[in-house]
């Protein structure tokens with residue numbers, strides 16, 4: 500399997516909004532959806548007319564990674580008023596009782612909620628996995644703190660700010676898979692329930708004797724299947 504290498508393109512300029520972390524260590528990674536294209540986000544984060552927002556990183560649908568604010572600095576991505584802090588869904592936000600921007604690293608993902616509900620392209624998913632690892636290693640090296648891989652520390656904007664940002668990054672954002680992969684979980688061995696259309700397609704292949712050992716698959720079709728097994732079938736068909 501091809502191993503992808505990534506590089507981060509620095510895109511921040513003199514207009515990009517940022518502030519001091521005031522001595523706070525980054526403790527959480529917050530995921531966002533752009534609500535637009537990567538290029539619109541890129542121009543906005545570099546625009547003199549933007550005095551309201553920024554994020555540390557942007558991951559495009561093609562899997563490119565761009566950076567606007569240094570991890571050492573605070574981005575203006577998920578700020579809260581003192582009143583809104585107590586309404587946050589995230590325990591850490593209610594416990595810390597300060598502006599979450601001070602202790603978060605934010606990642607924007609190219610996409611529009613109404614089109615994707617936060618689902619990522621395969622390239623985008625792989626890039627954001629790599630970026631989450633990069634951020635954790637960076638923070639550990641710099642501050643000696645290792646951001647835990649769990650849903651208390653790898654968050655969505657909607658959890659920080661449920662009132663104003665209920666759809667950021669969207670209900671299809673793959674938090675569970677992301678955490679599994681970051682924990683060293685293997686997507687290939689992930690067991691999935693077989694969707695009806697796939698089951699029908701597989702049954703046809705067994706019927707037509709395209710795939711070997713139809714007995715095995717007949718049994719398998721009744722239960723569950725791993726991603727690796729699906730890929731195995733596909734490679735047999737290709738052969």
Ligand SMILES: [Zn+2]
Nearest residue numbers: 531532656667
């Ligand atoms: Zn957001």
